[in-house]
Amino acid sequence: MSSTPPPAPSTPAPGPSPAFEMVGDPDAEACVDGVCAVPAPARRPGAQTAPAALSASGDPGDVRAL
Amino acid sequence: MSEPIKIDVWSDIACPWCYIGKRKLEAGIAAFESEPDRPPVEVEYHSFELSPDTPVDFEGSAADFLSAHKRMPLDQVTQMLAHVTGVAAEVGLDYDFDSLHQTRTIAAHQLLHYAKAHGRQLDMKERLLRAYFVEGRHVGRLPELADLAAEIGLDRDDALRSLEQDEYLADVQADLRQAGEYGISGVPFFVFDGKYGVSGAQAPETFHQVLQRVTDERAAVAS
DSSP: OOOOOOOSSOOSOOOOOOEEEEOOOOTOOOOOOBBSOOSSSOOOOOOOOOGGGSSSOOOOOOOOOO | OOOOOOEEEEEOOSSSSHHHHHHHHHHHHHHTTTSSSSSOOEEEEEESSSOOOOTTTSSOHHHHHHIEEEEEOOHHHHHHHHHHHHHHHHOOOOTTTTTTOOOOOOOHHHHHHHHTTTOOOOHHOOOOOOOOSSSSOOOSSHHHHHHHHHHHOOOHHHHHHHHTTTTTHHHHHHHHHHHHTTOEEEEEEEETTEEEESSSOHHHHHHHHHHHHHHHHHHHOOO
16 A cells, blocks of 8 residues: 555545546546636546546536636 | 445535536436445545635625636636536526625535534535525525534534534544545545546446446456
8 A cells, every 4th residue: 555544533534545546537527726617627646547438428628617 | 235335525515516516426326226236325525625715704706706816807707607507507406606605615514524423414415515506505604504404404503512613623624634645636526435536527427337337346356
């Protein structure tokens, strides 16, 4: 394991390793850095993109609001 | 009964795509659970503050906030609000940005942890999002948050006490720290069974496919 998450009193961490495999449309709309007006949601540094079977859906990543 | 598939969701209240993403996740889960021999799905929300510098009592509209506080051109703001309102309507959400009260959400996140401790987190999350985006309620002031807690059946006085004492502030901070360690800087962000990350308001089919993938992998391990 590359890291150990800090203890969360009543909120168990989703897993001991941050090495998620990213799936889905990498440009799906999200809110980043305080506003929702960036061209794409931020992703984990170095995260993988979706396998083809899982990457064909999601909303286009155009300018978003709020 | 098979072990539930766990979905951890990092999300803010003041996040229009989080509410839309919640609806799309729910649709994906519903489709998955409608199929035979599916394991149950358990969803847990975690705190994320998109704009911790927002005043509790920001004076002005959502458009004012974005154009003044975030220095975005007003015409761009207007376009964006119209766009997100339209997308929200597609999933049955009637966003009302004209009546929205822009506010800091850290107290609302503490209330979500309070509700979780009382087994009502999902109801509280839905109530807070609806209050903020649809009903124009103020989700930054403690008495109004206590009112919302009471509306889902929690004890108003005890919820207010908890908020006034910052009883769950450490839990909120732990969520924020965890998000930082995971490199999550945008929400909604979904983690399936601690293995798969999904960023943004994806289509229901995407969530369904990830649930299917987790199920297939479990079956392969078991066989």
